[in-house]
Amino acid sequence: MLVRNIIGMQSRRVPNNIESWLDYYNNNYRSTSRVTCCRCHSPAEVGAHVIKMQGTKEWYLVPLCKECFKEEVNFEVEDKYMIKVFLM
Numbered sequence: 001m002l003v004r005n006i007i008g009m010q011s012r013r014v015p016n017n018i019e020s021w022l023d024y025y026n027n028n029y030r031s032t033s034r035v036t037c038c039r040c041h042s043p044a045e046v047g048a049h050v051i052k053m054q055g056t057k058e059w060y061l062v063p064l065c066k067e068c069f070k071e072e073v074n075f076e077v078e079d080k081y082m083i084k085v086f087l088m
């Protein structure tokens, strides 16, 4: 799915007193293997907010490393890595 990283969203409060968006991602992703950046497969450092670029504008959380997180660009992510988030 084609998505775009939106940097400013990181300041949103994480629900349920969870420490970071990456922890929130890990809690929801439920993988036994270590989560890696969905662009370059380095270790994940950030739970990044991305917006779907085609069809309905929906928001998702995906794991990124800090290098990839710096770039506000479009990229392809496999659906299985995406956790849906609801913005108020």
Ligand SMILES: [Zn+2]
Pocket: 037, 038, 039, 040, 041, 042, 064, 065, 066, 067, 068, 069
């Ligand atoms: Zn990366």
